[in-house]
Amino acid sequence: MEGLRANSEERIANGVPLLDKYGRDIHDLRISITDRCNYKCVYCRSGNDGPAFPELEIADYLRMVRVFVGLGITKVRLTGGEPLLRRGLVEMVRELGAMRTLDGRPLDIAITTNGHLLAELAQPLKDAGLSRVTVSMDAVEPQHFARITRVPNGYERVLAGIRAAQKAGLNPVKVNCVLLRGFNDDQIVGFGKFAREEGVVVRFIEFMPLEEDRVWSPEIVVTLDEIVSRMADFMPLREIQHARSETARRYMFEDGIGEIGIIAPVSHPFCGQCSRIRVTSDGKIRTCLFSVREHDLAGLMAEGASDAKMADFIRRAVDQKEARHHIGEPGFVPASRTMVHIGG
Numbered sequence: 001m002e003g004l005r006a007n008s009e010e011r012i013a014n015g016v017p018l019l020d021k022y023g024r025d026i027h028d029l030r031i032s033i034t035d036r037c038n039y040k041c042v043y044c045r046s047g048n049d050g051p052a053f054p055e056l057e058i059a060d061y062l063r064m065v066r067v068f069v070g071l072g073i074t075k076v077r078l079t080g081g082e083p084l085l086r087r088g089l090v091e092m093v094r095e096l097g098a099m100r101t102l103d104g105r106p107l108d109i110a111i112t113t114n115g116h117l118l119a120e121l122a123q124p125l126k127d128a129g130l131s132r133v134t135v136s137m138d139a140v141e142p143q144h145f146a147r148i149t150r151v152p153n154g155y156e157r158v159l160a161g162i163r164a165a166q167k168a169g170l171n172p173v174k175v176n177c178v179l180l181r182g183f184n185d186d187q188i189v190g191f192g193k194f195a196r197e198e199g200v201v202v203r204f205i206e207f208m209p210l211e212e213d214r215v216w217s218p219e220i221v222v223t224l225d226e227i228v229s230r231m232a233d234f235m236p237l238r239e240i241q242h243a244r245s246e247t248a249r250r251y252m253f254e255d256g257i258g259e260i261g262i263i264a265p266v267s268h269p270f271c272g273q274c275s276r277i278r279v280t281s282d283g284k285i286r287t288c289l290f291s292v293r294e295h296d297l298a299g300l301m302a303e304g305a306s307d308a309k310m311a312d313f314i315r316r317a318v319d320q321k322e323a324r325h326h327i328g329e330p331g332f333v334p335a336s337r338t339m340v341h342i343g344g
């Protein structure tokens, strides 16, 4: 580790792909293409605030991605805000589909969406080159779903979106559910049944302090251990192997039907295996969800920087990637943006 740290300037100068000073290989780029969202999920947004940051032209994001890919990025996830609101999305995915990794393979292209507009867009996105889709969904009961999102009739649309994604071949569709104690933890078993009936991988995510209303407390987090134990009331889960770089722990129901994932950044942090870097809708690099400072790549681009200069800037940002987050520790400093404005 010490050697890696001492050599960071040397690595920057020699153009080694994106390895940070802790030896983590950064190959996963998450890019927010809009700060707007058509849902107002109560645990994410205050309900009063609209978009806070501007959007760039799609061509600007594409140029940034090209530079990142030239440095070793192999996975690109489009997010927001709500990425399906962005005009030009299908063409953007087509352009991403034409890019090649350093070893000549197509990029792994994914989208995280609330699914509200997915029924119409799943097939065009698949045809354009999308590899995978993750749909966020925090309740399996329509009324509960509407109370969370503050949008009527969303549940039916999202379900139609999930089914359209499956039909288009974007399999396995992943469904992400953020659990908050006393709010939607009564949905755990319902989501277990949903995974089995709909043939999706349901992934529970521990709630992190990234919400506009700042209501987070350790007690509100429903932990991995608790999810596994509460699902056992319905049917026991058995853990299956997951790749080291995968953030989710994977489980099958004991009868082999239905997969559940649990992403546990609070109770079982995985910062040591983090391979991610983020770009916000206004073109700022964030090296961690919990970063308190950003690196203005769009600003540099606007000054007319060459690709080589942008690449150097990205390397230097990666070199400052935080060792880990400090959720729940005394003196925790909140991130400089909340989740919807970072791009989850």
Ligand code: SAM
Pocket (backbone or CB within 6 Å): 037, 043, 044, 079, 080, 081, 082, 083, 112, 113, 114, 115, 134, 135, 136, 137, 176, 177, 178, 205, 206, 207, 208, 209, 210, 211, 339, 340, 343, 344
């Ligand atoms: N609109 C898209 C969607 O709904 O998936 C993309 C953006 S949304 C901010 C991305 C993900 O972040 C969603 O799954 C959402 O549930 C999750 N999220 C929002 N606030 C969170 C928090 N405080 N902790 C954990 N996950 C959160």
